[in-house]
Amino acid sequence: MEGTPKQPKNCGSLLEELVEKARQQAPGGQVADYIPALAEVDPEHLGIAVVELDGTVHIAGDAHTPFSIQSISKVFGLAIAMQRMDDVLWERVRMEPSGQAFNSIVQLEWEHGIPRNPFINAGAIVIADVLVSHYSASKTAFVQYVRQLSGNPNIHANHRVWESEKEHGNRNAALAYLMKSFGNIESEVPEVLDHYFFQCSVEMSCIDLAKSLGFLANRGVQPGTEQVICDARSAHRINALLSTSGMYDQSGEFAFTVGLPAKSGVGGGIVAVVPDYGVIAAWSPPLNRFGNPTRAVEMVTQFAERLGLSVYT
Template sequence: MEGTPKQPKNCSSLVEELVEQARKTALGGQVADYIPALAEVNPDYVGLAVIELDGSVHTAGDADIPFSIQSISKVFGLAMAMQRMDDILWERVRMEPSGQAFNSIVQLEWEHGIPRNPFINAGAIVVSDVLVSHYSASKSAFVQYVRHLASNSAIHADHRVWESEKEHGNRNAALAYLMKSFGNIESEVPEVLDHYFFQCSVAMSCVDLARSLGFLANRGVQPGTGERICDARSAHRINALLSTSGMYDQSGEFAFTVGLPAKSGVGGGIVAVVPDYGVIAAWSPPLNRFGNPSRAVEMITQFAQRLGLSVYT
C-alpha cells in the first residue's frame, strides 16, 4: 500500500548507523549560549530513539541521557491546555505560521496581543497562563503529566537551567507584559513566566520523549497502555500545528524535505511523529541558524527518507 512505512530488516542497525554517521559529520552550529546553563552542555552528545506503536524500542548513542527539552515542552503544555479549554483556547492563540522569529515582539504588537500559534514563545506563554489559571499547582501538574506519558517517575526539572532561564528571560517577560496589556494574560505575569521557564527546564531523554508522545501517532491513544490521552481531533490539530510551526523558521523546509510533524528545542532535541508507526526522538546540542539541532535534523531526515515515512506520500 502506497504511503505505508517500509519496515527495515533491522531497524536497530539503521538507528546505530545514523548515530555513527552523525558523530563523524561536522554540520556546524553551536550550543545555545543565551542561557548560560545550556552553554555548558557537551556538544558531542548524539542520541537517537525510535519507539514503534507495537512497543518496539530502537536506540543508539546517548539516547538515555536526560537533557533540557526547552520548547518541546510546548507540545505537552498545549495538550494539557486543550483538555481544559477546548475550542475557547483558539480565541487567545491562533494556529497560523508566524513568518517571524519565535520571540518576535513586533508581530505581537501588530496583532493586538494574540500570538500566531502556540509554538512561538508568546503562544506558549498564553498556554502557560491557561495552565496556571486552571491548576492549583501547575508546575507539579505538568511534571506529573509528562511522567505519566513517559512511564518514568524520575523525570524532573533541572533547577539550574530553571534559574538560568529566569535570570535571562527579559524578552519573554516583555512578551508577557505586552499580552497582559491587551488582556490576553489572566494570571500574574511573574507566576506565568515561572511556570513557562520551569516546563522548559524539564529534563528528558530521547527514549522518554519518543515514548511520551506516542499518543500523537495513534489518534490520541497511548500505545502500550491503551489510555486515551486526547480525542482524535485534538491529536490531528496538534500534529497539524507541529507540521506548520514546530521547527521555527525551518518548518516549511522540514515539511518539504522530511514531511513529518515535529518539534525542536534549543536544548538540542527534536521529536517527530509518524502517524500509525511511532515516534522518533533525536538529540545533539549544536544548533543551526534556525535554532534547530543540525545533527538531530539530519538523523531524522535520513531515517524518514530511508523508510519512506513522509505523511505527504
C-alpha cells in the same frame, strides 16, 4: 497515512549507522549560549530513539541521557490546555505560521497581543497562563503529565537551568507584559513566567520523549496503556500545528524535505511523529541559524527517507 512504512531488517543497526555518520559531520552550529546553563552542555552528545506503536524501542548513541527539552515542552503544555479549554483556546492564540522570529515582539504588537501559534514563545506563554489559571500547582501537574506519558517516574526539572532561564528571560517577560496589557494574560506575569521557564527546564531522554508522544501517532490513544489522552480531532490539530510551526522558521523546509509533524528545542532535541507507526526523537546540542539541532535533524531526515515515512506520500 497511506500504506505501511518499510521495515529494515535491523532498525537498531540503521540508527547506529546514522549516529556514526552524524559523528563524522561538522556540528553545523553552536550550542545555545543565551541560557548559560545550556552553554555548558557537551556539544558531542548524539542520540536517537524510535518507539513504535507496539512498544518496540530502537536506540543508538546517547538515547538514555536526559537533556533540557526546552520548546518541546510546548507540545505537552498545548495538549493539556486543549483538554481544559477546547475551542475557546483558539480565541487567545491562533494557528498560523508566524513568519517572524520565535520571540518577536513587533508581530505581537501588530496583532494586539494574540500570538500566531502556540509554538512561538508568546503563544507558549499564553498556554502557560492557561495552566497556571486552571491548576493550583501547575508545575507539579505538568511534570506528573509527562511522567505518566513516558512511564518514567524520575523525570524532573533541572533547577540550575530553571534559575538560569529566569535570570535571562527579559525578552519573554516583555512578551508576557505586552500580552497582559492587551488582556490576554489572566494570571500574574511572574507566576506565568515561572511556570514557562520551569517546563522548559524539564529533562527527558530521547526514549522518554519518543514514548511520551505516542498518542499523537495513534489518534490520541497512548500506546501500551490504551489511555485516551485526547480525542482524534485534537491529535490531528496538534500534528497539523507541528507540521506548520514546530520547527521555527525552518518548518516549511522540514515539511518539504521530511514530511513529518515535528518539534525542536534549543536544548538540542527534536521529536517527529509518524502517524500509525510511532515517534522518532533525536538529540544533538549544536543549533543551526534557525535554532534547530543540525545533526539531530539530519538523523531524523535520513531515517524518514530510508523508511519512506513522509505523511505526504
